[in-house]
Amino acid sequence: MTSRRIRIDVPALTRVEGEGSLRLEVRQDQLIELGLSIFEPPRYFEKFLEGREAEEVVDIVARICGICPVAYQISALNALESMSRQMASPWVRSMRRAFYCGEWLQSHALHIHLLALPDFLGFENAIAMAERHPNMVKRGLKLQGLGNALVRLFGGRSVHPVGARLGGFHHAPAPDEVTALADRLKAAQQDAGDLTRFCASLPLPDDPQTFICVALHHPDRYAIESGEIRTSTGLNLSANQFEQHFHETHKPDSTALWSDLDGQPYLTGPLARLNINHPQLPDFLLTRLGEIGLELPSCNMFHSLIARALEIELVLHEAIQLLNDYTYPKSPYTALPLEPGIGYGMSEAPRGLLWHRYELDEKGLIRAARIVPPTSQNQARIEADLHHSLTTMGLDNGEDVLKLRAEQVIRNYDPCISCSTHFLTLKKVET
Template sequence: MTSRRIRIDVPALTRVEGEGSLRLEIKGNKLVELGLSIFEPPRYFEKFLEGREAREVVDIVARICGICPVAYQISALNALESLSTQAVSPWVQRMRRAFYCGEWLQSHALHIHLLALPDYLGFDNAIAMAERHPEEVKRGLKLQGMGNALIRLFGGRSVHPVGARLGGFHHAPSAETVADLVEKLKGAQEDARNLTHFCASLPLPDDPQSFICVALHHPDHYAMESGEIHTSTGLVLNAAQFEQHFHEHHKPDSTALWSDLDGHPYLTGPLARLNINHAQLPDFLQARLQEIGFQLPSSNMFHSLIARALEIELALHEAIRLLDEYAYPDAPYNSLFLEPGIGFGMSEAPRGLLWHRYALDDQGLIQAARIVPPTSQNQARIEEDLHRSLSRFGLNHDEDALRLRAEQVIRNYDPCISCATHFLRLEKHET
């Protein structure tokens, strides 16, 4: 075999949230260097929270991400409300889950139709794809619109919502408004079912790998807005135990923190959730698994596309179930008193586990904040996946083919790079 040495640089990854770059260097038929770099400027959002009143946190963290604001709000509320001896009402618990369903629905629909499908239908972008596949794009926009409507129902608006607060919501929607939305959600269920079958029919690469899955698990339902951490290695952890096993570290070519689980890369997100919680899917989705011949747990990251489609069906089902017998509450929130201390909270953002920690003083002010988003948790797994997937794909392919496969691998994780950028602590040593 003729030896060759090539270097492939992808200075700006396409169809991902935020900006990142990829370097590949191949010598002979071996990948000798691979680097996924996050070069967005740090955003200081944890520092912005210091000195703020606890009640301000929920609105500030909603600005961290335009795609996953609900996840940031719910994880923050779970952390802060853990410092109260009081509990939110059952109505608030149900409506927060419905609120969260909207985020899963809009985020997954956007990713599948506008970011991922062009890979499998042979187009560079969704605009070009729309000319040949207008119905698929229309379906995606419809499902995303349903998710936005759910977020707006409780959040007041679909981007950076402002309706959530400590103890519940600022306002409750009217029964008439809820009933109208429920009928529209029911009308979208056929689209969601067709989407699952469509995704399962695509020629997804067969690329099995071994990886650790991490997701929340709840004893009563498929975990979304609450639960304990379960891992495929058998760990069961509450939010306060997260830092005992999950560690962040810096890389010199990245403004993002990278995470490991006891020294190992791991996966969080829809496929990890499905692998850990598939037994809790409702009966109609258990039947759907049989219809499409989808075996779980799956070790193929390209099955993340199918996992997102199944979670769209789940989010619609859950939202309808929670809102079908909606009753206007006596009050949309409870006034909670927060004790000083350290609060921990987490939830399942569309992209995976989102963990928060807040230190609250006796004046009710935030003294310190730490947020670990899913993209930074997945980055070590992405690099590991790129090594294995590209080697399996065949390093003898031309540069364009290798570049496309690398981007496909990265898009499986739907990385939100902006969310992953943190302020890097500078340590200067002089002798």
């Protein structure tokens, strides 16, 4: 029997941030081994927090990710404020949701227009796509800019915002600023609806598979900034129960931690959220589901593109309502004395569940911290998806075809790799 070894080295997976490697071993058109390796050096943010005052945590964790700083801040605030006998005011809780809507808007708009759509329109990157579809790219940048403006309204700046603090915000925006931004958001709703219809019209791969969904669920609204964990396997968990069912382990060939739910890979992110929480969508989006013919729950990971578009419509709608009801507060924060102990908190980053735990000592200093980002939670699911999708497509395809499909699969999860990982060198071994 003859054998041949083919190696393709790509210094970085295009249109995601980071590096790593994917190993394939194929024998007689059977996939014998598939290994997704992550090898970014650890960044030690959890260790940086030890010995810091609790008030410092909010600004430090915002530096973990340039795309999802609000998610890190809100999860940290939820964890720290759970160690207080008091609660943030209703005004603060509403404005935190508006703040978070901005992050979902900018992140989803960036992913869809600049990272994902080139895959389905046959372009190498968004720059090449812009030559043929300039208005599409302009729409994406416009929506992303609106999300950045909403983050800046409460955070002081759109990247690594500094406006959030324990008990609320350092400042409250002026009513005329709020009204002006609400008007801009209203003007973008038509673009968002057109985007959802366009994404649903694309010839997305038909790639059904079985997977476990994990997302926050809130009894009164579509969960973004708060809620409890719900799984498609029937679990309902509070933040302090996370470690009883979710576990992180080291792989021998990866520096990043890999997560499982009671021993099984699982999905967190837009499609998982939509599968679990779609009955809570506003009426116009329930109508939109019928219009585009999307049946939920969906078992096709390529529907993540449509899920992000629907969530753009959702957060525009939510932000407009919250800003329309805006009142200038007597104070933008409530002093919340923290008690020593362990605090747990979580929220829904654009890419999925983001869980924090902090141990606070009698001096108000962080004794220990643990942060579990969504990208690392999705890694085992990504590997399972790669195995399924590449096998289903056909392992007799050439290296370029396999590499493109692998990248498409990974981009479905919109991995914020710098938070936990790096990606892609592809090695295909045939014997």
